[in-house]
Amino acid sequence: MRPPDLARIAAMKPDQTTLPAGTDVIRKGERGRTLFTLCKGWALRYHRLADGTRQILDVLLPGDTIGLGGVLLGIHAHSVQSLTAVSVCTLGIGQVVALTAEHPAFLQGLLRTQLEEERRADMRLTMLGRMGAAERVAYFAMEIHARLRRRGLASTTACPFPLRRTDLADAVGLSRVHVMRALRQLYLDTEARLHGGKLLVPDSARLAGYAGFSEPRVGRRAVL
Amino acid sequence: MRPPDLARIAAMKPDQTTLPAGTDVIRKGERGRTLFTLCKGWALRYHRLADGTRQILDVLLPGDTIGLGGVLLGIHAHSVQSLTAVSVCTLGIGQVVALTAEHPAFLQGLLRTQLEEERRADMRLTMLGRMGAAERVAYFAMEIHARLRRRGLASTTACPFPLRRTDLADAVGLSRVHVMRALRQLYLDTEARLHGGKLLVPDSARLAGYAGFSEPRVGRRAVL
DNA sequence: CGTAATCTTGACCAACGTCAATGTTCGTGG
DNA sequence: CCACGAACATTGACGTTGGTCAAGATTACG
Helix, strand or coil, rough: CCCHHHHHHHHHEEEEEEEECCCCEECCCCCCCCCEEEECEEEEEEEECCCCCCCEHHHHHHCCCCCCCCCCHCCCCEEEECCCCCCCEEHHHHHHHHHHHHHHHHHHHHHHHHHHHHHHHHHHHHHHCCHHHHHHHHHHHHHHHHHHHHCCCCCCCEEEEEEEHHHHHHHHHHCCHHHHHHCCCCCCEEEEEEEEEECCCCCCCHHHHHHCCCCCCCCCCCCC | CHHHHHHHHHCCCCEEEEEEECCEEEEECCCEEEEEEEEECCCEEECCCCCCCCEEEECCCCCCCECCHHHHCCCCCEEECCCCCCEEEEEEEHHHHHHHHHHHHHHHHHHHHHHHHHHHHHHHHHHHHHCHHHHHHHHHHHHHHHHHHCCCCCCCCCCECCCCCHHHHHHHHHHHHHHHHHHHHHHHHHCCCEEEEEEEEEHHHHHHHHHCCCCCCCCCCCCC
């Protein structure tokens, strides 16, 4: 979303709530009554399968919205859980309706954001379908680092990384044990590593090349 | 999109083009100047990686739109190729702008459609990250069958399936050879099989159970 | 200081990929 | 109608990648 949209949302003085790590924000199957915006902290969007395994669909960072699908389609198709302590802004459906009625560009902003997320989802699908273990981990780390950098939440060579090995495994489609092997390999190949809840990337270009990652391109955008 | 939206689009008398199988509809990196709607035939949305491998991101069926991301974000991040002979409606950016200006609900329809696609993408990600070979093929087949059924393009026990083994492999993240093994296994377990360009599903519930597939739920939807 | 959670590693096994050979289908020209 | 070739399907043998099990090591925290 663009700054003007954010200003409009702020003007509605939405409720702000703080939640500890490990709290469910939305649960699969619930009715979608609220649109959240993540202000501080990280959250995980995931599916839990019948056999107990989990697939992490996306990592939600400060500034991301939570629960739009549930609001517009009626029922949440996935769960979201806080990974760290978080603070979220909450907008009831009524407020969302008011916002779109008053500012038509808001809806367009949502669509644009959604399309950007589709692109990241496409890349993640490609990574799961076609890359080896170390490259998957590399890509995943790279993507998070780039997203944080764009939001001014990371330096060039490091960023916070509160995911545990298990979370990482559930995100990149590997077992916890194999993630360890992939991390060692990755360190040998690119010197990137996890340490003390931080991702350290001494040579970002090298990691990007290793992962086949490239910054999303932007051209002139249509304004509807 | 809902029927009234379709009626509006029809009212603009968009150009309709016919293309043979194997034609590029949009290419990664191009400027997005046109929004297409697939009227007849199938197309594939995919990424091609540096090493020549391909990941199919989605199968596009009659009624699906093509190229929205490129239009709103400036540049296409993926390619789309016709799988069969297709006919597509084309809307220039100007027509899209006119449409949204005149009918605000159009934009909302696009967002809703996009959110539905996100759900399918989430399921595909889960399938690649957490399922075995036969289950992946089962899920993929099941999803296509269900989508065609919802559009009245398939019977309960069969549907067209023009993908070759290679396409299927590139969609579910397996090698062509292993897809064969998975298909044999799938036939033994569920009696579902591919034959003569058709997908045959004698027992749809059994296949759905095998794949962990469930129809998307709908609740009351917010109207913005 | 002790307990629980998480991380880390080695040994072994199953799933999947690669290679290469053979079969099948289908369109094309004689 | 048949012969031929090209693309695609199918299968077996074998190598590689990643999963599972189980045992310590380390960290976080009361």
